[in-house]
Amino acid sequence: MKNAADSDVQRMNRMLPPLPERMRPTDLEDYVGQRHLVGPGAVLRNMIEKGTLTSFILWGPPGVGKTTLARIVASSLDREFYTLSAVSAGVKEVREIIDKARADRSSVFGQGKGSPILFIDEIHRFSKSQQDALLGAVEDGTVVLVGATTENPSFEVINPLVSRCQVYVLKSLEAADLQELLDRALQKDVLLSGMDIQVRETEALFRYSGGDARKLLGILEIVVDSARSDGKIVIDNKLVTSCLQENVARYDKGGEMHYDVISAFIKSVRGSDPNAAVYYLARMLDGGEDPLFIARRLCILAAEDIGLANPNALLLANACFQTVQNIGMPEGRIPLAEATVYLASSPKSNSAYMAIASALEKAALTRTAPVPLYLRNAPTKLLEELGYADGYKYAHDYPGHFVDLEFMPEELAGTCFYHPAENRHESVLKSYLESCWPKYYGQPSEGSDKD
Numbered sequence: 001m002k003n004a005a006d007s008d009v010q011r012m013n014r015m016l017p018p019l020p021e022r023m024r025p026t027d028l029e030d031y032v033g034q035r036h037l038v039g040p041g042a043v044l045r046n047m048i049e050k051g052t053l054t055s056f057i058l059w060g061p062p063g064v065g066k067t068t069l070a071r072i073v074a075s076s077l078d079r080e081f082y083t084l085s086a087v088s089a090g091v092k093e094v095r096e097i098i099d100k101a102r103a104d105r106s107s108v109f110g111q112g113k114g115s116p117i118l119f120i121d122e123i124h125r126f127s128k129s130q131q132d133a134l135l136g137a138v139e140d141g142t143v144v145l146v147g148a149t150t151e152n153p154s155f156e157v158i159n160p161l162v163s164r165c166q167v168y169v170l171k172s173l174e175a176a177d178l179q180e181l182l183d184r185a186l187q188k189d190v191l192l193s194g195m196d197i198q199v200r201e202t203e204a205l206f207r208y209s210g211g212d213a214r215k216l217l218g219i220l221e222i223v224v225d226s227a228r229s230d231g232k233i234v235i236d237n238k239l240v241t242s243c244l245q246e247n248v249a250r251y252d253k254g255g256e257m258h259y260d261v262i263s264a265f266i267k268s269v270r271g272s273d274p275n276a277a278v279y280y281l282a283r284m285l286d287g288g289e290d291p292l293f294i295a296r297r298l299c300i301l302a303a304e305d306i307g308l309a310n311p312n313a314l315l316l317a318n319a320c321f322q323t324v325q326n327i328g329m330p331e332g333r334i335p336l337a338e339a340t341v342y343l344a345s346s347p348k349s350n351s352a353y354m355a356i357a358s359a360l361e362k363a364a365l366t367r368t369a370p371v372p373l374y375l376r377n378a379p380t381k382l383l384e385e386l387g388y389a390d391g392y393k394y395a396h397d398y399p400g401h402f403v404d405l406e407f408m409p410e411e412l413a414g415t416c417f418y419h420p421a422e423n424r425h426e427s428v429l430k431s432y433l434e435s436c437w438p439k440y441y442g443q444p445s446e447g448s449d450k451d
Helices: 002-015 043-050 066-076 091-106 128-139 177-187 203-207 213-230 238-242 256-270 272-286 290-311 310-325 333-344 351-365 381-383 424-436
Strands: 056-059 079-085 116-121 144-149 165-167 197-198 233-235
Touching: 002 128, 002 203, 043 165, 056 066, 056 290, 066 144, 091 116, 091 128, 128 144, 128 203, 128 256, 128 333, 128 351, 177 203, 177 213, 177 290, 203 238, 213 238, 233 351, 233 424, 256 272, 256 290, 256 333, 272 290, 272 333, 290 333, 290 351, 290 424, 310 333
Parallel strands: 056 144, 056 165, 079 116, 116 144, 197 233
Antiparallel strands: none
């Protein structure tokens, strides 16, 4: 009889969707985690309750409820809901959805319901042209865009699109959230609620899930399936570990561990520790991280943290990226290690990074500051008569190929953005700048940062 019962359960399990899908919540009351966004008085809950929906991007690791939250928002507001996956959709599909949304919105049935919601999963995978195709529809309200991404939108989504959306950060689920999900699955799932399951230990379940709800429920399903023939199922750390066969959480390139390890890698290179840096590089490679992702980070590190202290660092990092792109893995691990050790062992300077950050801040406040007339081009007679290019001094006509001329707009005259750091390479630059601009570089700069 027991075998027959087991066969019935297995047959039912094959007919049902996977446990994570069965347990997907349909309203905010069943939604677990992200209380800073959906708790009482939180921004997304207020948006839903007031019906004032604006475009937004959900940024966070996998399995924390981005897609579920988007669906709950749409159902709560009774909006049309369209979805695209950036992995498979192109510009053609984007435009088709926008045309359909525009038609539905203008129809008799669509009037009064508010703009349809267009949910784009993994929006960071959209090309620039695909993202450009969304701009008009988002700006004129044809659709309310809800994007989901595991990557920083500041780097992976074009600025015009980011500026039209609020960005909300979702966090990995905490132990209390995971416990709530576990209890709910055991009590309410159509299959598990009818089984005799006792959970004695949760440490392995939670550790392997890495704050990912989908992974937690997937692991629970694997454990239950593996132990079902024993009748009563007692879940402990030993059973979970043996069922998973290997430590799947040692490095999750899509989850919380991904962010921890890459952060440690970056900080080790910045902190000039080649041993720790190459260790974290090995952790990432062993865990299956995209080697080009690592190579891109090395290029950023070379420019941001080493910069003018060793200009060759950026050349080597870029050569590493191209080499890894050309030869692939496993040989790509060698140039990655070479670049990692070289960058970690190089002197550090963020003077160029600080200079552009300061200049961007000032540029945002002085967008209309006129360029001095003598620095403007004068391609026509009219512009010559207006004084364009009049008074410009050609540097190569002067001793040392330098002439003292104010290049800043008048209201920014005398502003200094670049402060050389104290290292061998920048000492050479500083000596030259002191000879040219003693009024700026004749004395130690307050903004100088030391290695």
